[in-house]
Amino acid sequence: MDTNKLWTSFLDSIKHELSPIAFDTWFSESKLVELKGDTAKVVVPMHIHKKNLKENYNSFIEEKFTDISGSNFKFEYYTEEEIEKNIEIETDELGVPAIVPFENNLISKYNFDTFIVGDSNKFAHATALAVAENPGTMYNPLFIYSNSGLGKTHLMHSIGNYIVKNSKKKVLYVTCDDFIDDFTHTSRHNKKGGKGNNFDNVDNFKEKYRSVDVLIIDDIQYLSNAIQTQQEFFNTFNDLYQNNKQIIISSDRSPDDLKLLEDRLKTRFNWGLTTSMSPPDYNLRMEIINNKIIGHNLANDFPSDVKEYIANNCTTDIRKLEGSITRVIAFAAMMNGGNVTLELAIEALKGSFKVQISSKNKIDQVINVVSTHYNIPVADIKSQKRQANIAIPRQVAMYICRVHFDEPLSKIGIEFGGKKHTTVMHSVNKITKEIKKDAELDKAIHKIVKEINT
Numbered sequence: 001m002d003t004n005k006l007w008t009s010f011l012d013s014i015k016h017e018l019s020p021i022a023f024d025t026w027f028s029e030s031k032l033v034e035l036k037g038d039t040a041k042v043v044v045p046m047h048i049h050k051k052n053l054k055e056n057y058n059s060f061i062e063e064k065f066t067d068i069s070g071s072n073f074k075f076e077y078y079t080e081e082e083i084e085k086n087i088e089i090e091t092d093e094l095g096v097p098a099i100v101p102f103e104n105n106l107i108s109k110y111n112f113d114t115f116i117v118g119d120s121n122k123f124a125h126a127t128a129l130a131v132a133e134n135p136g137t138m139y140n141p142l143f144i145y146s147n148s149g150l151g152k153t154h155l156m157h158s159i160g161n162y163i164v165k166n167s168k169k170k171v172l173y174v175t176c177d178d179f180i181d182d183f184t185h186t187s188r189h190n191k192k193g194g195k196g197n198n199f200d201n202v203d204n205f206k207e208k209y210r211s212v213d214v215l216i217i218d219d220i221q222y223l224s225n226a227i228q229t230q231q232e233f234f235n236t237f238n239d240l241y242q243n244n245k246q247i248i249i250s251s252d253r254s255p256d257d258l259k260l261l262e263d264r265l266k267t268r269f270n271w272g273l274t275t276s277m278s279p280p281d282y283n284l285r286m287e288i289i290n291n292k293i294i295g296h297n298l299a300n301d302f303p304s305d306v307k308e309y310i311a312n313n314c315t316t317d318i319r320k321l322e323g324s325i326t327r328v329i330a331f332a333a334m335m336n337g338g339n340v341t342l343e344l345a346i347e348a349l350k351g352s353f354k355v356q357i358s359s360k361n362k363i364d365q366v367i368n369v370v371s372t373h374y375n376i377p378v379a380d381i382k383s384q385k386r387q388a389n390i391a392i393p394r395q396v397a398m399y400i401c402r403v404h405f406d407e408p409l410s411k412i413g414i415e416f417g418g419k420k421h422t423t424v425m426h427s428v429n430k431i432t433k434e435i436k437k438d439a440e441l442d443k444a445i446h447k448i449v450k451e452i453n454t
Contacts, residue, residue: 005333007032010068013326014060016109026052033083040065040073043080050077067323068330070348104164105173110157116291118284121151124275128155132162135169135214135246139273141237145251146277149317152250155277156216159248169213176222182208183229210239214246220269221251224260237268247272279453282362285311285321292325301338306345312365313349315453324349362405363415365452370397373448382417396445398424399431404449 010032015023026049034041044050053061054077066072112132117125124144131142142159144152160171174182186201209215215236223230240247251258254276255269280288289311293302306328314321331348332340371378374393381394398416401407402424409421416424435442 002334002337003032003035005338006035006069006330009326009330009333010065013068014064017064017107026057035073038071038073040075042075042077043083044077045079047079050079053077068326069334070327070331104160104171106160106164106171107157108161110154111161112158114291115151115154115158116284116288118280118287120278120280120284121155124155124277127273127275128159129162131246131248132159132166135159135163135167136244140241140244141247141249141269141272143249143251143255143269143272143274144277145254145274147279147316148252149319150277150279151318152277153218156218156248156250160214160216163214170211171214171216172209172212173216173218175218176220179209179217179233180222180226180229183226183232209236212240212245214248215240216248218250219252220249220261221253221258223265224258230262230265234262234265234268237265241268241271279316280318280321282311285314288318288321289325292322302340303342305342306340309342309345310349362452363401363407363412366397366400366405366448367415369448369452370400373444382415384417395427395431396441396448398427400445400449400452402428403432 007030011027011030014027018027029045030049030053031043032040033043042053044053053075058075061075062073065075112125112129115125127139127142128144130138131140144155146152157173160173163169164171182205186205223233237247249269255261255266255274258266258269286307289307293307310321310324310328314324328340328345328348329338332338332344335344367378367381370393371381374389374396376390376393380390381397383390385391394416398412401412401415402409409424412424413419413421431441431445435445
Protein backbone atom coordinates (compact mmCIF):
# COMPACT_ATOMS: atom_id res chain seq x y z
CA MET A 1 0.00 0.00 0.00
CA ASP A 2 1.52 3.32 -1.10
CA THR A 3 0.96 5.64 1.90
CA ASN A 4 2.30 8.68 0.02
CA LYS A 5 -0.25 8.34 -2.80
CA LEU A 6 -3.03 7.63 -0.33
CA TRP A 7 -2.22 10.72 1.76
CA THR A 8 -1.96 12.84 -1.39
CA SER A 9 -5.46 11.72 -2.40
CA PHE A 10 -6.69 12.57 1.09
CA LEU A 11 -5.13 16.04 1.01
CA ASP A 12 -6.57 16.70 -2.45
CA SER A 13 -10.03 15.74 -1.20
CA ILE A 14 -9.99 18.09 1.82
CA LYS A 15 -8.13 21.05 0.33
CA HIS A 16 -11.23 22.79 -0.93
CA GLU A 17 -13.24 22.12 2.22
CA LEU A 18 -10.89 24.25 4.31
CA SER A 19 -9.84 27.86 4.10
CA PRO A 20 -6.47 28.27 2.33
CA ILE A 21 -4.81 29.48 5.50
CA ALA A 22 -6.13 26.54 7.54
CA PHE A 23 -5.00 23.99 4.97
CA ASP A 24 -1.57 25.54 4.46
CA THR A 25 -0.99 25.93 8.21
CA TRP A 26 -2.15 22.59 9.54
CA PHE A 27 -2.05 20.07 6.67
CA SER A 28 0.32 21.03 3.85
CA GLU A 29 3.44 19.69 5.61
CA SER A 30 1.85 16.62 7.18
CA LYS A 31 2.86 13.10 6.12
CA LEU A 32 1.28 9.68 6.54
CA VAL A 33 4.19 7.45 7.51
CA GLU A 34 2.54 4.22 8.61
CA LEU A 35 -0.70 2.21 8.45
CA LYS A 36 -0.57 -0.63 10.92
CA GLY A 37 -3.65 -2.56 12.00
CA ASP A 38 -6.34 0.05 12.61
CA THR A 39 -3.88 2.86 13.37
CA ALA A 40 -2.59 5.59 11.06
CA LYS A 41 0.58 7.42 12.08
CA VAL A 42 0.96 11.00 10.82
CA VAL A 43 4.04 13.20 11.16
CA VAL A 44 3.63 16.97 11.53
CA PRO A 45 6.16 19.83 11.76
CA MET A 46 5.63 21.03 15.35
CA HIS A 47 3.88 20.16 18.59
CA ILE A 48 1.30 22.89 17.96
CA HIS A 49 0.26 21.04 14.80
CA LYS A 50 -0.02 17.80 16.74
CA LYS A 51 -2.27 19.37 19.36
CA ASN A 52 -4.49 21.19 16.91
CA LEU A 53 -5.04 18.20 14.61
CA LYS A 54 -5.77 16.01 17.60
CA GLU A 55 -8.19 18.37 19.33
CA ASN A 56 -9.87 20.27 16.52
CA TYR A 57 -9.60 18.22 13.35
CA ASN A 58 -9.39 14.56 14.34
CA SER A 59 -13.03 13.63 13.62
CA PHE A 60 -12.87 15.45 10.30
CA ILE A 61 -9.66 13.62 9.36
CA GLU A 62 -11.02 10.21 10.32
CA GLU A 63 -14.25 10.71 8.36
CA LYS A 64 -12.56 11.97 5.19
CA PHE A 65 -9.83 9.33 5.31
CA THR A 66 -12.45 6.60 5.62
CA ASP A 67 -14.12 7.93 2.45
CA ILE A 68 -10.80 7.66 0.63
CA SER A 69 -9.47 4.38 1.98
CA GLY A 70 -12.69 2.49 2.62
CA SER A 71 -11.39 1.51 6.08
CA ASN A 72 -11.61 2.99 9.57
CA PHE A 73 -8.40 4.14 11.20
CA LYS A 74 -7.51 5.79 14.50
CA PHE A 75 -5.02 8.60 14.02
CA GLU A 76 -1.89 9.29 16.01
CA TYR A 77 0.19 12.41 15.49
CA TYR A 78 3.94 12.77 16.00
CA THR A 79 6.66 15.27 15.30
CA GLU A 80 9.86 14.37 13.47
CA GLU A 81 11.69 14.71 16.79
CA GLU A 82 9.45 12.16 18.47
CA ILE A 83 9.92 9.69 15.61
CA GLU A 84 13.70 10.09 15.58
CA LYS A 85 14.14 9.86 19.35
CA ASN A 86 11.30 7.36 19.91
CA ILE A 87 9.64 9.57 22.52
CA GLU A 88 6.23 11.19 22.92
CA ILE A 89 5.81 14.75 24.18
CA GLU A 90 2.50 15.69 25.81
CA THR A 91 0.80 18.72 24.30
CA ASP A 92 -1.94 19.37 26.86
CA GLU A 93 -0.33 22.55 28.11
CA LEU A 94 0.33 23.99 24.68
CA GLY A 95 -1.94 26.79 23.58
CA VAL A 96 -3.60 26.51 20.20
CA PRO A 97 -4.65 29.57 18.25
CA ALA A 98 -8.41 29.83 17.95
CA ILE A 99 -9.86 28.72 14.63
CA VAL A 100 -11.64 31.80 13.39
CA PRO A 101 -13.93 30.95 10.47
CA PHE A 102 -14.77 33.43 7.76
CA GLU A 103 -17.61 35.61 8.89
CA ASN A 104 -19.97 34.34 6.21
CA ASN A 105 -19.04 30.62 6.57
CA LEU A 106 -19.21 30.19 2.79
CA ILE A 107 -17.19 27.51 0.99
CA SER A 108 -15.57 29.08 -2.06
CA LYS A 109 -15.55 25.93 -4.23
CA TYR A 110 -19.35 25.83 -4.12
CA ASN A 111 -20.27 28.37 -6.78
CA PHE A 112 -22.40 28.58 -9.91
CA ASP A 113 -19.41 27.78 -12.12
CA THR A 114 -18.96 24.38 -10.46
CA PHE A 115 -22.68 23.59 -10.20
CA ILE A 116 -23.57 21.25 -13.07
CA VAL A 117 -27.05 21.86 -14.46
CA GLY A 118 -29.40 19.18 -15.80
CA ASP A 119 -33.11 18.62 -16.16
CA SER A 120 -33.44 17.58 -12.51
CA ASN A 121 -32.11 20.88 -11.10
CA LYS A 122 -32.55 23.38 -13.94
CA PHE A 123 -35.42 25.28 -12.32
CA ALA A 124 -33.79 25.39 -8.89
CA HIS A 125 -30.57 26.67 -10.48
CA ALA A 126 -32.40 29.41 -12.41
CA THR A 127 -34.30 30.66 -9.35
CA ALA A 128 -31.14 30.57 -7.25
CA LEU A 129 -29.30 32.72 -9.77
CA ALA A 130 -32.23 35.15 -9.90
CA VAL A 131 -32.07 35.51 -6.12
CA ALA A 132 -28.30 35.97 -6.22
CA GLU A 133 -28.63 38.76 -8.78
CA ASN A 134 -31.43 40.54 -6.88
CA PRO A 135 -31.33 39.54 -3.19
CA GLY A 136 -34.26 40.73 -1.14
CA THR A 137 -36.40 41.62 -4.14
CA MET A 138 -37.04 38.32 -5.95
CA TYR A 139 -38.40 35.15 -4.36
CA ASN A 140 -38.11 36.01 -0.69
CA PRO A 141 -37.83 33.65 1.06
CA LEU A 142 -36.36 31.05 -1.28
CA PHE A 143 -37.09 27.55 0.03
CA ILE A 144 -35.13 24.69 -1.59
CA TYR A 145 -35.95 21.09 -0.72
CA SER A 146 -34.78 17.65 -1.85
CA ASN A 147 -33.36 14.41 -0.54
CA SER A 148 -29.86 14.52 0.89
CA GLY A 149 -26.93 14.63 -1.52
CA LEU A 150 -28.59 16.32 -4.51
CA GLY A 151 -26.84 19.70 -4.32
CA LYS A 152 -28.95 21.93 -2.04
CA THR A 153 -25.96 23.04 0.01
CA HIS A 154 -23.86 23.63 -3.12
CA LEU A 155 -26.61 25.82 -4.56
CA MET A 156 -27.03 27.82 -1.35
CA HIS A 157 -23.30 28.50 -1.11
CA SER A 158 -23.34 29.48 -4.80
CA ILE A 159 -25.93 32.16 -4.05
CA GLY A 160 -23.93 33.45 -1.11
CA ASN A 161 -20.62 33.50 -2.98
CA TYR A 162 -22.17 35.29 -5.96
CA ILE A 163 -23.64 38.00 -3.72
CA VAL A 164 -20.37 38.48 -1.83
CA LYS A 165 -18.40 38.73 -5.09
CA ASN A 166 -20.76 41.15 -6.79
CA SER A 167 -21.91 43.39 -3.94
CA LYS A 168 -21.03 44.70 -0.50
CA LYS A 169 -23.93 42.90 1.15
CA LYS A 170 -23.32 40.95 4.33
CA VAL A 171 -24.05 37.23 3.94
CA LEU A 172 -24.26 34.58 6.66
CA TYR A 173 -24.52 30.84 6.04
CA VAL A 174 -25.33 28.59 9.00
CA THR A 175 -26.83 25.18 9.51
CA CYS A 176 -30.00 24.89 11.55
CA ASP A 177 -27.93 23.15 14.23
CA ASP A 178 -25.65 26.21 14.39
CA PHE A 179 -28.66 28.47 14.91
CA ILE A 180 -30.06 26.21 17.64
CA ASP A 181 -26.67 25.98 19.38
CA ASP A 182 -26.24 29.76 19.36
CA PHE A 183 -29.71 30.31 20.77
CA THR A 184 -29.29 27.57 23.39
CA HIS A 185 -25.95 29.09 24.44
CA THR A 186 -27.66 32.45 24.90
CA SER A 187 -30.53 30.90 26.89
CA ARG A 188 -28.15 28.92 29.09
CA HIS A 189 -26.23 32.05 30.00
CA ASN A 190 -29.49 33.78 30.81
CA LYS A 191 -30.52 31.04 33.25
CA LYS A 192 -27.06 30.87 34.81
CA GLY A 193 -26.55 34.60 35.17
CA GLY A 194 -30.03 35.46 36.34
CA LYS A 195 -32.47 38.07 35.16
CA GLY A 196 -30.90 41.16 33.70
CA ASN A 197 -27.44 39.68 33.31
CA ASN A 198 -27.72 38.45 29.72
CA PHE A 199 -28.07 41.62 27.68
CA ASP A 200 -24.70 41.27 25.99
CA ASN A 201 -25.37 37.68 24.90
CA VAL A 202 -28.80 38.54 23.53
CA ASP A 203 -27.45 41.58 21.71
CA ASN A 204 -24.62 39.52 20.21
CA PHE A 205 -27.10 36.90 19.01
CA LYS A 206 -29.34 39.52 17.40
CA GLU A 207 -26.36 41.30 15.89
CA LYS A 208 -25.16 38.07 14.29
CA TYR A 209 -28.47 37.06 12.73
CA ARG A 210 -30.39 40.29 12.18
CA SER A 211 -27.67 42.61 10.94
CA VAL A 212 -27.06 40.58 7.75
CA ASP A 213 -28.42 41.31 4.30
CA VAL A 214 -28.70 37.63 3.40
CA LEU A 215 -29.36 34.80 5.86
CA ILE A 216 -28.89 31.25 4.58
CA ILE A 217 -30.17 28.46 6.82
CA ASP A 218 -29.43 24.83 5.86
CA ASP A 219 -31.50 21.81 6.99
CA ILE A 220 -34.35 23.74 8.63
CA GLN A 221 -36.14 20.43 9.35
CA TYR A 222 -34.03 20.11 12.52
CA LEU A 223 -35.87 23.10 13.96
CA SER A 224 -38.89 20.84 14.42
CA ASN A 225 -37.64 19.48 17.76
CA ALA A 226 -36.56 22.86 19.17
CA ILE A 227 -39.78 24.54 20.29
CA GLN A 228 -38.23 27.56 22.01
CA THR A 229 -35.83 28.16 19.13
CA GLN A 230 -38.77 28.21 16.71
CA GLN A 231 -40.02 31.35 18.45
CA GLU A 232 -36.65 33.07 18.08
CA PHE A 233 -36.35 32.03 14.44
CA PHE A 234 -39.86 33.40 13.85
CA ASN A 235 -38.76 36.75 15.29
CA THR A 236 -35.53 36.73 13.27
CA PHE A 237 -37.40 35.86 10.08
CA ASN A 238 -39.91 38.69 10.60
CA ASP A 239 -37.19 41.24 11.32
CA LEU A 240 -35.21 40.34 8.18
CA TYR A 241 -38.26 40.07 5.93
CA GLN A 242 -39.70 43.42 7.02
CA ASN A 243 -36.36 45.03 6.20
CA ASN A 244 -36.22 43.43 2.72
CA LYS A 245 -33.33 41.16 3.66
CA GLN A 246 -33.02 37.94 1.68
CA ILE A 247 -33.78 34.65 3.45
CA ILE A 248 -32.76 31.32 1.90
CA ILE A 249 -33.80 28.05 3.51
CA SER A 250 -33.23 24.39 2.70
CA SER A 251 -34.87 21.22 3.92
CA ASP A 252 -35.19 17.54 3.09
CA ARG A 253 -38.95 18.00 2.62
CA SER A 254 -41.44 20.66 1.53
CA PRO A 255 -42.71 23.27 4.03
CA ASP A 256 -46.11 21.57 4.25
CA ASP A 257 -44.45 18.29 5.21
CA LEU A 258 -42.61 19.79 8.20
CA LYS A 259 -45.27 18.47 10.55
CA LEU A 260 -43.68 19.54 13.86
CA LEU A 261 -43.01 23.09 12.75
CA GLU A 262 -45.40 25.85 13.83
CA ASP A 263 -48.02 26.70 11.20
CA ARG A 264 -47.03 30.37 11.22
CA LEU A 265 -43.49 29.41 10.20
CA LYS A 266 -44.68 27.09 7.43
CA THR A 267 -46.93 29.88 6.17
CA ARG A 268 -43.97 32.25 5.98
CA PHE A 269 -41.84 29.69 4.16
CA ASN A 270 -44.52 29.68 1.45
CA TRP A 271 -44.54 33.46 1.08
CA GLY A 272 -41.77 33.41 -1.51
CA LEU A 273 -40.81 30.59 -3.86
CA THR A 274 -40.52 26.90 -3.06
CA THR A 275 -38.44 24.79 -5.43
CA SER A 276 -37.38 21.14 -5.36
CA MET A 277 -34.46 19.18 -6.81
CA SER A 278 -34.79 15.65 -8.20
CA PRO A 279 -32.18 12.88 -8.50
CA PRO A 280 -29.91 13.44 -11.52
CA ASP A 281 -30.69 11.60 -14.74
CA TYR A 282 -28.10 9.48 -16.53
CA ASN A 283 -26.76 12.30 -18.71
CA LEU A 284 -26.29 14.63 -15.76
CA ARG A 285 -24.56 11.89 -13.76
CA MET A 286 -22.14 11.33 -16.63
CA GLU A 287 -21.46 15.06 -16.86
CA ILE A 288 -20.75 15.21 -13.13
CA ILE A 289 -18.35 12.27 -13.44
CA ASN A 290 -16.52 13.87 -16.36
CA ASN A 291 -16.21 17.13 -14.48
CA LYS A 292 -14.91 15.35 -11.38
CA ILE A 293 -12.21 13.38 -13.17
CA ILE A 294 -11.01 16.51 -14.96
CA GLY A 295 -10.38 17.92 -11.49
CA HIS A 296 -8.20 14.88 -10.79
CA ASN A 297 -6.32 15.35 -14.10
CA LEU A 298 -7.42 11.87 -15.17
CA ALA A 299 -9.66 12.69 -18.11
CA ASN A 300 -7.59 10.50 -20.45
CA ASP A 301 -7.03 7.66 -17.97
CA PHE A 302 -10.58 6.98 -16.76
CA PRO A 303 -12.20 4.37 -19.06
CA SER A 304 -15.74 4.97 -20.33
CA ASP A 305 -16.98 1.62 -19.00
CA VAL A 306 -15.93 2.66 -15.48
CA LYS A 307 -17.78 5.96 -15.82
CA GLU A 308 -20.87 4.12 -17.08
CA TYR A 309 -20.65 1.60 -14.25
CA ILE A 310 -20.60 4.37 -11.63
CA ALA A 311 -23.32 6.41 -13.38
CA ASN A 312 -25.66 3.42 -13.60
CA ASN A 313 -25.24 2.50 -9.94
CA CYS A 314 -25.08 5.88 -8.17
CA THR A 315 -28.48 7.13 -9.25
CA THR A 316 -29.86 9.08 -6.30
CA ASP A 317 -27.00 10.88 -4.53
CA ILE A 318 -24.49 13.26 -6.15
CA ARG A 319 -22.33 13.23 -3.04
CA LYS A 320 -22.05 9.45 -3.24
CA LEU A 321 -21.38 9.69 -6.97
CA GLU A 322 -18.42 12.01 -6.43
CA GLY A 323 -17.22 9.95 -3.47
CA SER A 324 -17.22 6.82 -5.63
CA ILE A 325 -14.91 8.47 -8.15
CA THR A 326 -12.51 9.59 -5.44
CA ARG A 327 -12.53 6.12 -3.91
CA VAL A 328 -11.80 4.40 -7.24
CA ILE A 329 -8.87 6.75 -7.87
CA ALA A 330 -7.47 6.20 -4.38
CA PHE A 331 -7.97 2.43 -4.65
CA ALA A 332 -6.12 2.41 -7.96
CA ALA A 333 -3.26 4.39 -6.41
CA MET A 334 -2.97 1.85 -3.61
CA MET A 335 -3.37 -1.33 -5.62
CA ASN A 336 -1.75 -0.93 -9.02
CA GLY A 337 -0.03 2.41 -9.37
CA GLY A 338 -3.06 4.37 -10.53
CA ASN A 339 -4.33 2.27 -13.46
CA VAL A 340 -8.15 2.46 -13.42
CA THR A 341 -10.07 -0.51 -14.86
CA LEU A 342 -13.65 -1.75 -14.62
CA GLU A 343 -12.57 -4.77 -12.58
CA LEU A 344 -10.74 -2.52 -10.13
CA ALA A 345 -13.73 -0.17 -9.87
CA ILE A 346 -16.09 -3.05 -9.09
CA GLU A 347 -13.72 -4.24 -6.36
CA ALA A 348 -13.22 -0.74 -4.95
CA LEU A 349 -16.96 -0.09 -4.75
CA LYS A 350 -17.98 -3.55 -3.58
CA GLY A 351 -20.88 -3.23 -1.17
CA SER A 352 -21.46 0.44 -1.99
CA PHE A 353 -24.44 -0.15 -4.27
CA LYS A 354 -27.75 -1.81 -3.52
CA VAL A 355 -28.14 -3.10 -7.06
CA GLN A 356 -25.44 -3.28 -9.69
CA ILE A 357 -26.81 -2.56 -13.15
CA SER A 358 -24.26 -2.55 -15.94
CA SER A 359 -26.50 -1.12 -18.68
CA LYS A 360 -25.43 2.04 -20.46
CA ASN A 361 -28.72 3.92 -20.66
CA LYS A 362 -32.17 4.18 -19.15
CA ILE A 363 -33.86 2.07 -21.85
CA ASP A 364 -31.47 -0.82 -21.16
CA GLN A 365 -32.23 -0.52 -17.46
CA VAL A 366 -35.96 -0.72 -18.14
CA ILE A 367 -35.53 -3.78 -20.35
CA ASN A 368 -33.34 -5.53 -17.74
CA VAL A 369 -35.77 -4.90 -14.88
CA VAL A 370 -38.85 -5.87 -16.93
CA SER A 371 -37.01 -9.01 -18.05
CA THR A 372 -36.41 -9.99 -14.42
CA HIS A 373 -39.94 -9.05 -13.32
CA TYR A 374 -41.62 -11.19 -15.98
CA ASN A 375 -38.92 -13.89 -15.97
CA ILE A 376 -38.24 -13.80 -19.69
CA PRO A 377 -34.90 -13.29 -21.51
CA VAL A 378 -33.85 -9.82 -22.65
CA ALA A 379 -33.36 -11.27 -26.13
CA ASP A 380 -37.06 -12.20 -26.28
CA ILE A 381 -38.13 -8.66 -25.36
CA LYS A 382 -36.04 -7.33 -28.24
CA SER A 383 -37.16 -10.05 -30.63
CA GLN A 384 -40.03 -10.19 -33.13
CA LYS A 385 -41.86 -12.90 -31.14
CA ARG A 386 -45.57 -12.20 -30.71
CA GLN A 387 -46.59 -14.65 -27.97
CA ALA A 388 -48.62 -12.91 -25.27
CA ASN A 389 -46.16 -13.78 -22.50
CA ILE A 390 -43.48 -11.85 -24.45
CA ALA A 391 -45.51 -9.17 -26.24
CA ILE A 392 -47.11 -7.80 -23.07
CA PRO A 393 -43.82 -7.33 -21.16
CA ARG A 394 -42.34 -5.72 -24.29
CA GLN A 395 -45.28 -3.29 -24.46
CA VAL A 396 -44.97 -2.55 -20.75
CA ALA A 397 -41.26 -1.79 -21.18
CA MET A 398 -41.92 0.52 -24.12
CA TYR A 399 -44.66 2.29 -22.14
CA ILE A 400 -42.33 2.87 -19.17
CA CYS A 401 -39.55 4.18 -21.41
CA ARG A 402 -41.89 6.64 -23.09
CA VAL A 403 -44.23 7.75 -20.29
CA HIS A 404 -42.00 7.59 -17.20
CA PHE A 405 -38.59 8.43 -18.70
CA ASP A 406 -39.64 10.50 -21.74
CA GLU A 407 -37.39 8.63 -24.16
CA PRO A 408 -37.87 9.45 -27.89
CA LEU A 409 -40.02 7.01 -29.87
CA SER A 410 -37.30 6.44 -32.45
CA LYS A 411 -34.67 5.67 -29.79
CA ILE A 412 -37.00 3.22 -28.04
CA GLY A 413 -37.65 1.45 -31.35
CA ILE A 414 -33.92 1.09 -32.04
CA GLU A 415 -33.19 -0.28 -28.56
CA PHE A 416 -36.03 -2.81 -28.85
CA GLY A 417 -34.51 -4.53 -31.86
CA GLY A 418 -35.25 -2.03 -34.62
CA LYS A 419 -39.00 -1.55 -34.11
CA LYS A 420 -40.78 1.25 -35.98
CA HIS A 421 -41.85 4.30 -33.99
CA THR A 422 -45.48 3.50 -34.88
CA THR A 423 -45.07 0.12 -33.19
CA VAL A 424 -43.80 1.85 -30.06
CA MET A 425 -46.69 4.30 -30.09
CA HIS A 426 -49.18 1.45 -30.47
CA SER A 427 -47.68 -0.27 -27.42
CA VAL A 428 -47.79 2.93 -25.36
CA ASN A 429 -51.42 3.58 -26.26
CA LYS A 430 -52.41 -0.01 -25.51
CA ILE A 431 -50.84 -0.06 -22.05
CA THR A 432 -52.27 3.40 -21.30
CA LYS A 433 -55.75 1.97 -21.86
CA GLU A 434 -55.03 -1.28 -20.01
CA ILE A 435 -53.86 0.32 -16.75
CA LYS A 436 -57.12 2.25 -16.50
CA LYS A 437 -59.01 -1.03 -16.07
CA ASP A 438 -56.29 -3.29 -14.68
CA ALA A 439 -55.16 -2.15 -11.21
CA GLU A 440 -52.66 -5.00 -10.88
CA LEU A 441 -50.88 -3.99 -14.09
CA ASP A 442 -50.73 -0.39 -12.94
CA LYS A 443 -49.29 -1.52 -9.60
CA ALA A 444 -46.69 -3.71 -11.35
CA ILE A 445 -45.56 -0.83 -13.56
CA HIS A 446 -45.12 1.51 -10.60
CA LYS A 447 -43.12 -1.19 -8.81
CA ILE A 448 -40.80 -1.55 -11.83
CA VAL A 449 -40.34 2.23 -12.12
CA LYS A 450 -39.58 2.51 -8.41
CA GLU A 451 -36.97 -0.25 -8.68
CA ILE A 452 -35.26 1.52 -11.59
CA ASN A 453 -35.19 4.84 -9.71
CA THR A 454 -33.87 3.31 -6.47
